[in-house]
Amino acid sequence: MGLYAYGECLPYYENKVELDTEKKDKWGLPILKISAEFKENEMKMRKDMKKQVAELLRVAGLKDIKVNAGSHIIRDSTHFVGTARMGRDPKTSVLNAYNQSHDIPNLFVTDGACALNII
Secondary structure, three states, X not given: OOOOOOXXXXXXXXXXXXXXXXXXXXXXXXXXXXEOOOOHHHHHHHHHHHXXXXXXXXXXXXXXXXXXXXXOOOOOOOOOOOOEEEOOOOOOOOEOOOOEEOOXXXXXXXXXXXXXXXX
């Protein structure tokens, strides 16, 4: 039996997704360059998830439980949220306060990619 637990990665300012100007896909389009890491919060959450999974299986009546921590690769089944940073300055953000692209007229981001940092 296999059971996987996933937790939220906090939206750290240093974490970002960009288009790689050097590498292209098979259609010649730039691929994503992901610069992100898990930090103390995520590592503590991993420890807790491991403990909770073991307890869940024990309560369900399973015996001889072996919990494997697995890898903590940030791209492993990760759904990036907050990678389209909002701000007033196009040099430090991709969207304005209305989720509209600074660079592409009439482009609005309407999913969880926007990350509010306009204060």
